[in-house]
Amino acid sequence: MTVPIQASILDQADEIGLGPLGTVERTQLGDGAWVDLLPNWVACAQELFESLYRAVPWHAERRRMYDSMVDVPRLLAFYDEHDPMPHPVLERARAQLTAYYARDLGEPLCTAGLCLYRDGGDSVAWHGDTVGRGAQEDTVVAIVALGAQRPFLLRPRGGGSSLRYAIGHGDLLVMGGSCQRTWEHAVPKTSKRVGPRISIQFRPRDVR
Ligand SMILES: O=C(O)CCC(=O)C(=O)O
Numbered sequence: 637m638t639v640p641i642q643a644s645i646l647d648q649a650d651e652i653g654l655g656p657l658g659t660v661e662r663t664q665l666g667d668g669a670w671v672d673l674l675p676n677w678v679a680c681a682q683e684l685f686e687s688l689y690r691a692v693p694w695h696a697e698r699r700r701m702y703d704s705m706v707d708v709p710r711l712l713a714f715y716d717e718h719d720p721m722p723h724p725v726l727e728r729a730r731a732q733l734t735a736y737y738a739r740d741l742g743e744p745l746c747t748a749g750l751c752l753y754r755d756g757g758d759s760v761a762w763h764g765d766t767v768g769r770g771a772q773e774d775t776v777v778a779i780v781a782l783g784a785q786r787p788f789l790l791r792p793r794g795g796g797s798s799l800r801y802a803i804g805h806g807d808l809l810v811m812g813g814s815c816q817r818t819w820e821h822a823v824p825k826t827s828k829r830v831g832p833r834i835s836i837q838f839r840p841r842d843v844r
């Protein structure tokens with residue numbers, strides 16, 4: 637009689653899903669900034685990667701850099717707070733993160749920014765997410781990394797050595813406190829042969 641129950645447990649392990657957040661590990665960075673890490677938060681992360689790779693309407697952007705327009709070195713998609721997400725597990729991730737970070741945040745995580753790094757030539761340069769509240773106040777930006785592992789770097793804004801987090805394959809990294817205004821983050825280019833990477837950034841309303 638226990639067979640069907642065991643089978644259903646096995647089925648669940650075969651599905652895209654999320655673990656509990658209780659085992660997140662926090663590192664205080666100084667200056668009121670912190671970073672939380674939870675390896676392998678997403679179960680069946682490769683399937684989620686493949687689903688998003690196919691289903692998301694990825695687009696290229698160009699941005700002004702001094703006097704010229706340059707290609708943004710990654711593909712992008714943005715889901716505003718009422719937009720249907722490209723996979724239901726992203727709605728669940730947002731709800732779970734909102735509940736877990738309620739005290740740090742005082743407002744829900746609303747938007748999902750998605751980036752597709754096609755290969756090692758794609759990157760994001762040093763920056764803080766300082767549009768909106770992040771420039772003046774503490775906030776939370778939660779990143780789920782799927783696909784190839786790439787170094788995610790953090791460095792203090794005033795200068796100093798950088799910290800390196802090798803994230804991918806369903807890992808969760810959360811920047812909080814003053815992190816967006818006192819620290820910067822980047823995903824550097826690499827000449828190593830690396831496969832594609834997708835990141836999902838959950839942010840509160842108006843933070844970019
Ligand atoms: O892809 C990542 O892990 C980071 C992306 C990022 O920092 C941003 O879009 O603001």
Ligand SMILES: [Fe+2]
Nearest residue numbers: 763764765821
């Ligand atoms: Fe960022």
